[in-house]
Every structure is written in C-alpha cells, then in structure tokens.
Amino acid sequence: MKKVNWHFQRKTLAESYLQTVYQGAMSRIALLDVRRTGKTTFLLKDLYPIALENGFIPVYINLWGEPDSPTLAITQALNNTLNALNETVTGKLSELANSEIKKLEVGNNVFGKATIEFSDKNAHKPSESELFKIGQLVEALFNKCGDKALIIIDEIQHLASSEKFLSVQHALRTALDTYSDICVVFAGSSRSGVNAMFSDKDKPFYDSAFMIDFPRLGEEFVRHCCDTLREHFDLNYDALAVNAFYEEIDKSPFWMMKLMTYLMAHKASLTEGTDYIKALMIQDGDFEGLKKRLRDLDIEILRLIRQEKTALYSAQVVEELSKTVASEVTTSAIQTSVKKLKGMEIISQYADKYYIESPGFIRYLEANSP
Template sequence: MELNQIWHCPRPELAKRYLALLQAGPVVSTTIFAPRRTGKTVFLRKDLTPAADAAGFTVAYVDLWQTRLNPGIAIVRGLEEALTPRTLAQRALHKLHEPVKKVKASGSAGELKGAIEVELGDAKKEATELALRIEELVVKLVSKKKLLLLVDEAQELARNKENELMAMALRTAITKNSDKLRVVFTGSSRTQLANVFSNSTAPLFSVGATVQEFPLLGRELVEFVAKKFQVASGRTLDVAAGWTAFQEFHQQPEPFLSVVVAMLMDPSLTFERAVATEKAEQDKEENHEGTWASLDAMQRQLLLLFANDPHAKPFGKAALAKLAKALGVPSLAPSDVQYSLNNLKSKTIISKAPGGVHTFESAAFERWVRTLAPVNP
C-alpha cells in the first residue's frame, strides 16, 4: 500500500465539488490532469468514492496504468468488481439469482474477480467481445442505481489501435447511458490526454469534457503529516522546512512521506539528510542520466531552457540566439526547434500546458535537469 494511502490527508470539499459538477446536469464526464504521484488515485479511492457512495452511486474503479497493454481487461474487471456484492449474504443471493456471465480471458491478464476469461487468439474477436461485455456490464449496473466510473491514467487509451477500440466502447457506453452514468478520467500526460480527448480524431473526442488541472495538496498536507509524526515519534517536524521540501518534490506526497518514514525508522536521521537521500533515490529510480544520454544536443538544450524558465518562448529571437550559441552554430530556424520539440513531446518528456508553458512530464526529471544535468551537453 502506498504511504499516502496510509497517512491520507482527507479532501472532502474537493470531492463534493467534483460530485456537484457531475450531478449538475450538462456534464456527464470530466477529466483531471496532474503529474504522476501527486495524489490523484488516492483522491479517487479515499475521497471521491465514499462521497459518491453516500450520494447514491455505485462506484467502479479502473486502473489503466497496471494493464497498459490491455485496458479492456481492466475496464471489465473494474465493472465486474462493482457488480459483485460486498457482503456474504449478498454474494449468496447473487449466486442464486443473478450469476455473472463470463467472458473468455487470457491467462496473462492475472487473477480477475468474476472469473473473466478472454480468448487472445483473434485480436479482433477479443476486442469485440470485450467491447460488448463493457456495454453489458454498464447496462446491468445502471439498471440498479447511478454509476460513477473512475478511469485512472486514461492516456493509456491512446497507446495503440487496440486500446482505441476500448476507448470507443467506453464512448458508446457513455452515450447510451448518459442519464445514469457519470465518468471521471484522470491522466498524467497532457500530450497523451490530447490524443484521447482533445484532437478531432481522438477516440473520446469531447467525451472527457475540458481537461481540468487537479488541485495539488498544499501546506495542509505538511501540517497533517507533522501532527502524525509527532504522535508516532514524540518529535517535532518543522512545518516551514517541510513545506519547502514538499515544494521541491513538486508537491508529490509519496516522496515527502518517504522522507518522514525514513526519519521514523532512524531517529538519528536529520530531515535535511532524509530529503537529500530521497532525491537521490528518485534520480536513480527514474534513470535520468539514461534519459539524458538518449537525447541529442538540441533536445538537451531545450530541456535546460525550459527547466530554468518554463515560460520561455523557444521560437523567439532571444531563445533562438541562446540555443544557437549553446550549440555552437551561427543561427537556428524555428523549424529546427520545432522538430526537436516534437520529438520531446513524442517521448513524453515535455508537454505544452495551457498558456503556452512547456512543462516536464516528470517533476523529478525537471529538478535533475535544472540542478544536475551538464550545462554543455
């Protein structure tokens, strides 16, 4: 279990806002964006799910990150789990009166509740059966009560043509059951989310509504953790220093909580040393040096430019002159920069946020580029 699920900082008001938006009428679904490890999943499971339960929804959760190569399996699994009664008595009645129809499944899909079985021999047949099963399960669920479908890391629906077929199945289910079905998509890549929702040829074009920025946890998390730390250890965690470190981690709860847990495990460890160790672990885990080595000189210079100034205009005269000087060439054309920028986007290293700001997909890699990357690559 992730640390931010164990030391969960509740966000009931934010959950109420999302529910109010979905129940207002015009909006059937919405999409929220935030980088990975910033608390989206925990919010869905720990805040939005219980709020939706209390509001009379059945909630189905789908994690596409764990089943990136076959999202259809993940969607069916999430819907099957939502359909499965929770108590022993309910399960007994369910078996007697409403057995779940099985679909054939692949052994590589893992253990799935509801004994989902899929035949993988014919990809088209598999996709068709999964699409029909998704629609069947949604109809069965909404016949009982309102359904809130939570689809985590939805950018995976644009990974390949097979995944796009599952996105189209979702689109059909949403369109046909818009009176009793509400959907929240999340994503951690702006570029890939655009391929799912925003581009005119996207499989869920207009279905995900406007992609909204997910409000990150702020100083309230540091204060919450400081109280937990004091109760657990009898020691004091400096909130001001904690807030500074949390910002350095780009307000990602998991690395910040790892720092605090390290201090609980080793009372002699200082906060500053724990922070430095966690940063080094992040750099090693994500292999920033390997990513850097895979880029050409122009791509590296662009990353250095954006790491130090996200608002930089890469096609402006000043930026072109700066890039040309760093590369040791007389001049650069905007087309030269555009080519490298497109490559960085296709590698999901950089994306363009609203307002023209170029942001890193990985906050840890951004910090590494800004502080540790060679100035003259």
C-alpha cells in the same frame, strides 16, 4: 498499536468534482497532471468514499489492473459492483475500494515501478462478444442506479497504447454516450496521453469530457506530514525546510511519502533524508542517462519551461537561446528539441502550456550542468 492515517483528505475537492459531473452541463471530466501527483490516491481515498456518502454508486476501474486486456478490467469492475448491489451496498462497495487501495499501497512500495510492464505483442484484441459485454454491463448499471452511477476510470491513456484497444475505445464511448446520465471521471498517469485521447478529433474519445487540471497538494499537505511525525513518532522537523524540499521535487506526494517513511524508520536528520530521496529519484528516473542524451539547447528549453515560458518559438526566445548556447538557434531547431523532449517523456504539452513529467529532473540538471 493503532494504525497511523497518513492520508491528507481533500473532501471539498472531491465534492466539487461530484457536483460538476452530476449537476454540470457535462457529466464527464478528465483529470490532467503528470504521474506521481496523487491522482489515484485521491480517486480511491477521497472521491470514491465521498461519492458513497452522497448516495452515488461508484465503480472504480484501473486499466492497468489487466494491462494486456483492458476489456477484462472494465467488465470485471462493472460485474463486481453489480454483484455487490445485490448485497449490503455500502459495506460491499467499500470492500471493493479497500482492495484497490491495498494494491495501490503495495505498488507504491515497489521501488522503480513507475509504469507497468506492457508489450503490444501481448495485447489482447477483444472479440465482438467481449465488446458487447461492456455495453450490456453499462446498461445494467444504469438500470440499477440511474444518474447516481459514477464510473471512475484510472489510467485511461492505456487504451491508446495499442491499436488492438481501439475497438475498446469505440465500445466504451458508445456505451457511455448511450447512457449519458452516468457520471464519469477519467484520470491517467500521462498528461500528454490523456490529452491526446480527448483532444484528437480522429480519436473515439474526442471532446467527450471536460478537461480539468488536477491541483497539486500544497503547504497544508506538508504541515499534515510534519504534524503526523511529531504527534505519532515524536519527530520534529522544520515545516518550512520540508516544504522547500517538496517544492524542489515539483510537489510530488509520492516522493514526499518516501521521505516520511525514511525519516520515521531511521530517525534521521532532514538533510540525510532529503539526500537519500534525491539519490533514489536520480536512480529511479535514470537522470544520468537522460542527461547524456540532451544537448545544451534541450537543457535551456527545459529551463524556460520550468519558468513557465510558453512562447518558445517567439523571436525574443530565439534570440535569448542563441545567446545562451553561443550559437545561432532557429525556430526549426527549437521545434526539433521540443519534439525530442516529448518523445523522451521529459515534458508534455496541453494547449500552449508545457509540463515537466519527471519530478526533480530539472533541479538535477541545474545542479550538474556547468
């Protein structure tokens, strides 16, 4: 029995990011999107191996690997790569990537684990020697690899989750500035968290990376999934219908692969499969609980955001909302609602654009509101 490769490769995208950090005016980029849109899979299965093919020495660091001590996650990853450089480079580095891929696949199969369990109480404030070690290892990497070193830092927003990690931000920024020829790709599972780290002038990482919207997988990904089901499992589904569901779940590859697993395991109809996934999403995202906390105005603002409206405080939108909720709406009330939705992590904002953080939630509201 041969293992089926479900991964839809994005080689051109990976190569473009490599070119950006290596030949562009800025050697660091930060990939922005909401959670469960395939960023980590892309980093491990596309960017990392393609970087190796192009002569780079990639270091993959997942800050959720050691949530209480991101300093340890950083130093361990750098140490592991430096040790691998003393052996057969490509083979050993590929082994490091494969071990991270296994962790990712296990995590994706644990239902409901959308984010890590983290308590500030357990956060470890690093010592001066631990912080110094970050600089030492970054220097050692540069001395061995020069400008062909590529550091990939996943879940970068975790460094902003505790004041105890502020010194880690300073140490890491200083090391990367000192050896500025090192290429760096940041990514995270919180668009607002990543944006806050790099756009706040009072934060250590302010203006230290070029922000890039991470593109969602499109119809070609859906066709790949349907082709895989047909070729390997003799299961035939209407690609247009599958794509319609993919659009309905806000193009979330995470939930799309859950659907593929259900269809493959149960040989079920597409309707049965999509109903099952919708039920999982409602439970996983606590959609019922979220809905109970929302007022009519909150729901109407979410609908506007889904329509990609940006001028939420304009006179036209104020008038429109007043008619929709059948009561006078003020700019202040809209501001309060937007702040509430951000606090509930239902939406995030980058520049003047708003993003839905919870795939499928707006469709759920539309289906369950009068």
